[in-house]
Amino acid sequence: MLKEHAKLMSAFMASGEVIGRKKLQKMIFIAKKLAFPFQERFEFHFYGPYSEELTLRVEELCNMGFISEVKEKKGGYYQYRYSVTEEGEDFLKIYEKDMPFLEDCLTDMNGQSARFLELVSTVLYFDNLPKEEVAEKVFTLKSKQKYTNEEVDEAYAYIESLKKVIH
Template identity: 75%
Template sequence: MLKEHAKLMGVFAACGEITGRKKLQKMIYIAKKIAFPFQEKFEFHFYGPYSEELTLRVEELCNMEFLHEVREKKGGYYQYRYTLTEEGETFLRHAEVDMPYLKEIVTEMNDQSARFLELVSTVLYFDTLTRGEVAEKIFTLKRKQRYTEEEIKEAYTYIEQLKAESART
């Protein structure tokens, strides 16, 4: 059971801090799609791929005091920041999690905006469609985000970069 928790904790350990629940959801989804063995199931939701299982795991890690959550008021909404606790670091040292290159991939993703990761994860969610069909889906489903053709092109380039980085194993 805690093996999946440990994989998730490895992401927090690699990043130091992750700001935003949406960003975390997108990072794990993208990592899963490009070859890392995360087991959470994702469905398409308001902000792209979303996993209830992931939300529950994060909540469990907070309850076990392996993960520290800070809730901050930002304008009209709340933003959450996550860091691994000392107890979490101790547990992670004893857990057997072997995911080469995960640190490089997730730290790279953590440097991106949640908006861009939402686009990247949406492109990956519809990866069985043609690029034109994906763009059409994005322009329809993500109309309020006002993504451009150029941003969609950047998302595809970014996905290829992440896949190349993860293939170094």
């Protein structure tokens, strides 16, 4: 059971601090699609791919004291900041982590906006479809985000750049 928690902890450790629940969801989904061994199941949701399992696992890690969750009021909404605690670092020392390049990948993703990661994860969610159909899905399902064709192209280019990091 704790093996999956350890994988998630490795992701937090590699990322440093993650700001935002949506961003965290997208980072783990993208990493999973890039073949990192995350087991959480994702479904398409309001903000793109979402995993209830991931939400629960993060909550468990917070309850165990391995992850720090800080809730901040930001304008009209709350934002969450996540980082590994000292206890979490000690916990991770016990587990063997075999995820080379995870840090490079997640550090890069953590530097991107949540909006862009939402686009990238949506593109990856429909990666079994031709690019034109994916773009159509993005424009339909994510119409409020007002993504452009250029941004969809950027998402594809970004995915390719991440694949180069891990291969």
